[in-house]
Amino acid sequence: MKIKIIAVGKLKEKYWTDAVREYMKRLGAYSDPEIIEIKEAKLTGTGAASEEQVKVEEGRSIINALGSSNPFVITLEIKGKKFSSEELADKINALAVEGKSEIVFIIGGSLGLSKEVSDRANLKLSFSDMTFPHQMMRVILLEQIYRSFKIIRGETYHK
Numbered sequence: 001m002k003i004k005i006i007a008v009g010k011l012k013e014k015y016w017t018d019a020v021r022e023y024m025k026r027l028g029a030y031s032d033p034e035i036i037e038i039k040e041a042k043l044t045g046t047g048a049a050s051e052e053q054v055k056v057e058e059g060r061s062i063i064n065a066l067g068s069s070n071p072f073v074i075t076l077e078i079k080g081k082k083f084s085s086e087e088l089a090d091k092i093n094a095l096a097v098e099g100k101s102e103i104v105f106i107i108g109g110s111l112g113l114s115k116e117v118s119d120r121a122n123l124k125l126s127f128s129d130m131t132f133p134h135q136m137m138r139v140i141l142l143e144q145i146y147r148s149f150k151i152i153r154g155e156t157y158h159k
Helices: 014-027 048-066 085-097 115-120 134-153
Strands: 002-008 032-038 072-082 102-107 123-126
Touching (some): 014 032, 032 048, 032 134, 048 115, 085 134
Parallel strands (some): 002 102, 072 123
């Protein structure tokens, strides 16, 4: 199964890049993981209109990164559905059984996702009612995907 993460922004801090590298290596035993980084749009003014323009611009880049294939798209959104680790594993496993060969997770920028991207989602996933830095969410997401594959295979790791 192909697992792709489309994320707005580049990781700059070594501790984030090290963590991502480790989980990408671990995931390689279970899937074909890929991360696509989308350039953050620049906020050119103040107010809601400028923020909306940033989300729209980033959203276009995200939609373009999806390409012409038809993956199962999961967006990370505060108002999305909450899953336990076991439920996320069950969902990933069910998608594989249904013949879905590619799952794309989308992490928006600091202002969130455009309506176009949110509307494209097959599933809106929430990790918490709290807001986390999008750099941290990349690591948390990778860890949960890795944990899901360990649960699916009945391997030790999950507690």
